Structures are given as structure tokens and as C-alpha cells.
Amino acid sequence: MKVTPTALADVLIIEPKVFGDARGFFFESFNRKAFQQATGIDADFVQDNHSRSAKGVLRGLHYQIEQAQGKLVRVVRGAVFDVAVDLRKSSPTFGQWVGAELSEENNRQMWVPPGFAHGFLTLSDSADFLYKTTDYYAPQFERCIAWDDPTLGVGWPLNDGRPQISVKDQAGLALGSAPVFEGL
Numbered sequence: 001m002k003v004t005p006t007a008l009a010d011v012l013i014i015e016p017k018v019f020g021d022a023r024g025f026f027f028e029s030f031n032r033k034a035f036q037q038a039t040g041i042d043a044d045f046v047q048d049n050h051s052r053s054a055k056g057v058l059r060g061l062h063y064q065i066e067q068a069q070g071k072l073v074r075v076v077r078g079a080v081f082d083v084a085v086d087l088r089k090s091s092p093t094f095g096q097w098v099g100a101e102l103s104e105e106n107n108r109q110m111w112v113p114p115g116f117a118h119g120f121l122t123l124s125d126s127a128d129f130l131y132k133t134t135d136y137y138a139p140q141f142e143r144c145i146a147w148d149d150p151t152l153g154v155g156w157p158l159n160d161g162r163p164q165i166s167v168k169d170q171a172g173l174a175l176g177s178a179p180v181f182e183g184l
Helices: 032-039
Strands: 002-005 012-015 019-021 024-026 047-054 058-064 071-077 079-086 097-103 109-112 116-122 126-133 142-144
Touching: 012 032, 047 116, 058 079, 071 079, 071 097, 071 116, 079 109, 079 126, 097 109, 116 126
Parallel strands: none
Antiparallel strands: 002 012, 012 109, 019 024, 047 126, 058 116, 058 142, 071 109, 071 126, 079 097, 079 116
């Protein structure tokens, strides 16, 4: 497995070793021991999620202010532009974001630690997105930062105008108005 640091401390791009030939391919999408040895992270994943999104759908920027979740995310069909935003008030990169394309072709995964907001934009006709989480979904603690907050300036690759977003995500707050992580 290849681990590449990003511009934000603790957010990692992970590329598994893929074994392929004319018949197809094989790779370990997760191996706890290998993940810990390669990243130094001993994550205890408790929930797996799967979403499917049409082209131009933007989901996020989501986080849980309590029961903060670390997420190991990947795409098994299609392609997305995946984004993590540092919401740790004490961090030197507070309010900064990093993004990467994840796709079925590149098999990349992104580790989004607790204390970060997360979102993605579907680039392909549709995308199946999988993520492992380190804590359970807790809707009472779910929060959303506005995808288009100008203070963040996320460089979403929007080629076809505005993205499709949910009613919940339309109510996302500006970073300056949103609760953030004080102790992480």
C-alpha cells in the first residue's frame, strides 16, 4: 500500500497494491494490520456506508460535532472529487481544505480524520461511494458547512454550473457561524 500525505496534516491518500491481468484484478480494500503499519493509525471502524449519486450531485460538507467520525472513503464505481476541511480550532490548518479525485480506475482511498468536514462531487454519470467510519451515525450531532462558503473557497470542479444538493445541505452554515472542534 502506498500512503501519500496531503497538504493537511493527518489527511492521507492511500493506494492499495492492485494485482491484475486480462481476467480482472484483486486488491485488499482494507487490512487493519497493513493500514496501521502504513499510516500509524489504529482505527476501530464500526460502520460501513454505501451511497450512489448521479453526476453533478454534491454531498457535504458533513461532520458530527459529537461522536466525531474518522472516515476511510473510496469509490467502487465512477469518479468523485473528494474534499476534507479541517475544523479543529487549535490546528494550524484550521479552515483549510484538500481535495483529490477518487475513482474506480485509480482505486485511491482518502483517510479523513475526526475533526474534519467531508464532502464530494460526483464527476461521472453516477458513482458508488463507500466509507468506513470510526463512530456511529448520530443525526442529532450532524452538522453541515456550506459547500460554497467563500471563506473556504473549495475548488469544486463544476463544469456544468451549480451542483445538485439536498435540502439539508442547502441549509449548510458558513464556517464562521458553524460549531467547530475545540479539543481535537
